[in-house]
Amino acid sequence: MFFSSKSNIMLGLDISSTAIKLIELSRSGMNYRVESYAAEPLPPNSVVENKLQELDAVGSAIAKAVKRSNTKAKNAAVAVSGSSVITKMITMPASLSEEEMEGQIELEADQYIPYPLEEVNLDFEVQGPSEKKPGMMDVLLAASRSENIEDRQAALELAGLVAKVVDVEAYALENAFSLISAQMEGDAVDQTIAVVDIGATTTTLNVLRNKKIIYTREQAFGGRQLTEEIQRKYGLSYNEAGMAKKQGGLPDSYITEVLEPFKDAMVQQVNRSLTFFNSNSPSTPVDRIILAGGSASIQGVDELIGDRLGTTTSIANPFANMSLSSRVNPQSLSSDAPALMIACGLALRSFD
Numbered sequence: 001m002f003f004s005s006k007s008n009i010m011l012g013l014d015i016s017s018t019a020i021k022l023i024e025l026s027r028s029g030m031n032y033r034v035e036s037y038a039a040e041p042l043p044p045n046s047v048v049e050n051k052l053q054e055l056d057a058v059g060s061a062i063a064k065a066v067k068r069s070n071t072k073a074k075n076a077a078v079a080v081s082g083s084s085v086i087t088k089m090i091t092m093p094a095s096l097s098e099e100e101m102e103g104q105i106e107l108e109a110d111q112y113i114p115y116p117l118e119e120v121n122l123d124f125e126v127q128g129p130s131e132k133k134p135g136m137m138d139v140l141l142a143a144s145r146s147e148n149i150e151d152r153q154a155a156l157e158l159a160g161l162v163a164k165v166v167d168v169e170a171y172a173l174e175n176a177f178s179l180i181s182a183q184m185e186g187d188a189v190d191q192t193i194a195v196v197d198i199g200a201t202t203t204t205l206n207v208l209r210n211k212k213i214i215y216t217r218e219q220a221f222g223g224r225q226l227t228e229e230i231q232r233k234y235g236l237s238y239n240e241a242g243m244a245k246k247q248g249g250l251p252d253s254y255i256t257e258v259l260e261p262f263k264d265a266m267v268q269q270v271n272r273s274l275t276f277f278n279s280n281s282p283s284t285p286v287d288r289i290i291l292a293g294g295s296a297s298i299q300g301v302d303e304l305i306g307d308r309l310g311t312t313t314s315i316a317n318p319f320a321n322m323s324l325s326s327r328v329n330p331q332s333l334s335s336d337a338p339a340l341m342i343a344c345g346l347a348l349r350s351f352d
Contacts, residue, residue, distance in 0.1 A: 010164050011036070011066075011076040012172075012347030014340070015058060015152065017047045018200040018224070021336070021343040022065045024073055025322075027351055032179075033323045037333055037340075038069035044238065050081040052151040059158025066159055070327050077165035077346040078152045079172050082204070082216055085144040087168065088112045091136040094129065101126070105141065113143050121149045121166070142168055165349050172345030173197065173206055173292070174213050179318040179344070180290060181211055191287040194277070195316070196270050197341065198293035200224045205273040209284065215277055221269045223295040226262045233258055263301055267308045274309070292316040296338035318344040 014021040024036035046057040090112070092101055105124055109117055120143045127138040144166075153163045173195060181193075189210050197204045201222045207215040223245075231241035234250065244250050250258075274286060289311050291302055296315050306313035317337040324330055333340075 008075055008164075008350070009073050010347065010350045011071060011073050011161070012343040012345065012349070013062065013065075013076045013078050013156070013161075014169075014172075014343035014346065015047060015052070015062075015078060015155070016042075016199060016342075017050075017202075018042055019339075020058070020061045020065045021340055022062075022069050022071070023340060023343040023347040024069065024071050025344070025347045025350065031323070032321075033325060034319055034328050034333065035325045036069035036071035036073075037328050037336075038065040039336055039339075040065035040068065041242075050084045051148070052155055055151060055155055056158065058155040062155060062159035062161065066161070074161055075164040076156055076161045077167055077172075077349045078156065078163055079167040079169045079342060079346060080144045080148050080152070081169045083218060084148050085142060085168050086113060087143075087170075088141045089127070090139050090141055091130050091133050092139050094135055094137045096137075098126075101139065105139075109141070109143070112141060115143075115145060119146055120144065121146050165346070167346055167349065169342050170204075170206055170213055170216055172342045172349075174208065174211070174345070175348050176316075176318045176341045176345035177208060177211060178348075179321070180316055183317075183320055184288070192284050193288050193290060194274060194286045195290045195292055195341075196273065198222055198266065198269075198291065198295040199339075200294065203269050203273065203293075205270075205277065207277055207281075207284075207286065214284075215281065217273055217276055219269060219273060221265070223293070225265070226258070226295070229258050229262065230254070259298070263298065263304055266295060266298075266301060267305050270305055271309055286311060289313040290316050292338045292341045294336075294339040297335060316341055 012023040019042055020040045022038045026033045026035050040061045042061050043057045046054040052058050109122055113120055122143045125140045127140050130136040130138045149166050152166060156163045193208045195206045199222050201224050203219045203221045205217045206213050227241045227245055230245055231238055289305060302313045302315050315338055318341060319333060319337055
């Protein structure tokens, strides 16, 4: 399931803890176009710690996103998150055929997977010749509990969609990074890039070298803390606070008393994540920081992090060089772009 390759167009469907995000892309030559896009909020606690707790609510939100986007596509690519998936790079003889490799992996998988094999979905992808072991191939092994896969398939079915690919969020982000790297000055292959995805409840650091993820770390911090502080400070409901955060209309004191302290906390979290990475890889300093996730849209946060940490910092927009169909609102897409990296990376699976 993880590395299926399909020629037909698939929706990139990111099921996060707070929203459904949908992207449909088309391609002409090497040029991409955004055909459809939608973001639909999820009821609280529908998804908790990457588990779909309320399948009906998730299915209903997916159906609303599909309707809002006006897409006609019925196939989709979804993802499981890093904390619910096990990945392992192993080496195998280069002389093996894919069928032989599959058989050997099934025999040896219990060495790498801490669950009964009948309870997991397992897949692999050949990465290429091993640099360290001549005559061997690097093979990426990915496994997740079957319930994680089946719940996502079931939620999509409730919305009239078919899950053609179940990917891993980190690899979907890596896929979308290819679009970001094309926008950068200099050769991204020679740089170490930190993509910091600040979601609603979790901040994920992915460090890429040669456009491949070499390090991943999650921390419990996200935009929900800002929403909850707005809720507490101004006596709003959680939904009202979320709308006010995005659309404005809060008192003048909001900037100094609520937003600036949260931005300071963002700087601290990014610095902490990079400190952990640097302690593990002191010889590979980060050349650039790219901010993704909903909180990356906060005005001026890229300049603040860049100034405080002394590292060039920018906001992720994988759609910067794409054309848009008439049914896509440019302002809405631009505003949500940093939070759509995973959905975009999944949509790109249409063209594997």
